[in-house]
Amino acid sequence: xxxxxxxxxxxxxxxxxxxxxxxxxxxxxxxxxxxxxxxxxxxxxxxxxxxxxxxxxxxxxxxxxxxxxxxxxxxxxxxxxxxxxxxxxxxxxxxxxxxxxxxxxxxxxxxxxxxxxxxxxxxxxxxxxxxxxxxxxxxxxxxxxxxxxxxxxxxxxxxxxxxxxxxxxxxxxxxxxxxx
Numbered sequence: 001x002x003x004x005x006x007x008x009x010x011x012x013x014x015x016x017x018x019x020x021x022x023x024x025x026x027x028x029x030x031x032x033x034x035x036x037x038x039x040x041x042x043x044x045x046x047x048x049x050x051x052x053x054x055x056x057x058x059x060x061x062x063x064x065x066x067x068x069x070x071x072x073x074x075x076x077x078x079x080x081x082x083x084x085x086x087x088x089x090x091x092x093x094x095x096x097x098x099x100x101x102x103x104x105x106x107x108x109x110x111x112x113x114x115x116x117x118x119x120x121x122x123x124x125x126x127x128x129x130x131x132x133x134x135x136x137x138x139x140x141x142x143x144x145x146x147x148x149x150x151x152x153x154x155x156x157x158x159x160x161x162x163x164x165x166x167x168x169x170x171x172x173x174x175x176x177x178x179x180x
Contacts, residue, residue: 003038008095010112044131059118060144067113069133077126078102086112143170
């Protein structure tokens with residue numbers, strides 16, 4: 001595995017070693033020893049699977065108390081995956097980075113605690129799987145509006161975004177409470 005430091009402190013793009021042959025391919029999506037050697041010494045406790053249609057925007061979401069680190073990958077289709085630094089004392093507070101994740105490029109995106117996460121679907125449909133270091137807690141879920149002008153995410157949408165009512169009602173980062 002290759003661990004490539006992201007644009008924000010603590011984020012990584014992970015590229016797996018892919019072993020193709022006439023039957024298809026094989027790769028490891030997680031190897032605790034290699035992750036620990038790269039400085040990601042965490043225990044994942046929950047796996048999630050999300051399927052969405054083209055132009056769906058999910059996010060920007062985070063968990064507090066204590067928060068969740070996430071390891072995101074796509075198993076069908078393509079997404080634009082985004083992390084926003086929401087650590088108020090961080091020099092990169094309010095900055096974002098985004099990466100295209102697809103079944104073709106087989107990349108993973110590691111997003112640590114203290115970041116909001118969101119994505120939009122570029123392909124007709126996409127299946128996203130992600131590991132989390134803490135269990136989902138509805139009372140600890142928070143959100144930031146997906147199109148916060150001060151963050152300025154350049155979403156690669158091809159039409160009107162499809163959003164949940166909850167995501168549409170999220171505050172801007174400036175108007176949110178201090179979570180981290």
